[in-house]
Amino acid sequence: MGYWVITIPRELTPLLRTNKSRGNFARRVRRVFKKLGYQRGLTRWHYFGDKNHDYFPHLNVLVDGQWLESEELERQKDDLRRMLFSKHMRERYNNNLVVHYEYRDTPAKIMHTLKYVCRATFLDKSWDGTLARNMYNFQNCGWWGKWDQAPKWDPPDSDKHIAALATLAKGICSICSTKLTWSRRPTTTPHMLTQGAVEIASGYYRLPNIRPPPKI
Structure with missing residues (x-):
């Protein structure tokens, strides 16, 4: 299983405070991954980190991925930045347009990643009351592709x-x-x-x- 994380600079987080902006960005990410050859996958937002209560959204992406050699990994990261962000944003924020990738190759690692991605991160509305009210009824997950194909990875049957x-x-x-x-x-x-x-x-x-x- 391939696990990607898309993070934008903190200065740009105000652009992702509305349901519409987050929904549009997530749909754009799914289209880009499909163009890169990933036939199916899942996206899910995390909103707050574990160390503080500052709003810092990042998008988790799970795909039928594989181990990527460093050269191929950097190529895909560059393609993602190029297709997701404008030339102006890339030139100004390039070092902060973080695209992270991990390959999870064992059932234990896959299950750990699935549980981590599916956990809630907005645990108390007092962290950002306005955002909590505006976020009501927002669809936090999204997916693309056909799921009637044989899976390339499986979680343990017992779970x-x-x-x-x-x-x-x-x-x-x-x-x-x-x-x-x-x-x-x-x-x-x-x-x-x-x-x-x-x-x-x-x-x-x-x-x-x-x-x-x-x-x-």
Whole structure:
């Protein structure tokens, strides 16, 4: 599995504060990777780092990748920068237009990367209240390509966490396979836990079945 990370300079993070701008950038990234020959993949945003609460978005990209020799890796990085950013931006911010790549070649490494990419990074709305309100209902993941092909990598069979996450991201219940209708009323994780919610994938919880009141 190939794991890419696209990061822009901190000075330009205000350009990615709206749902529209982040959505447009992610779609552009997916188109570029397809042009580079990656037939399918997944993108997911991270918004905050582990060390502070400063908004610093970067886009994770998972692809059916392989080990890249240093010369080929640098060529692909240069192609990504050239197709994603204007000539003016490349000349001004070249050293800060970070494109990182790792090849994950074992089930343990693949699972670790999947869990890392799928984790939530915006954990408290007090970090940026305005951004939290504007981000409501934003689709944080995106994908491209056909997924009916044989996979080039597989997570361990015993762990169904990622399969459940992929199904839920498509709006399908991972338990009964029915189409989901999402409520537009926001809630909090502590509130759900007090109602007996059980996490079934990163950021997704299952509430106990609602039963009719007892007959009198």
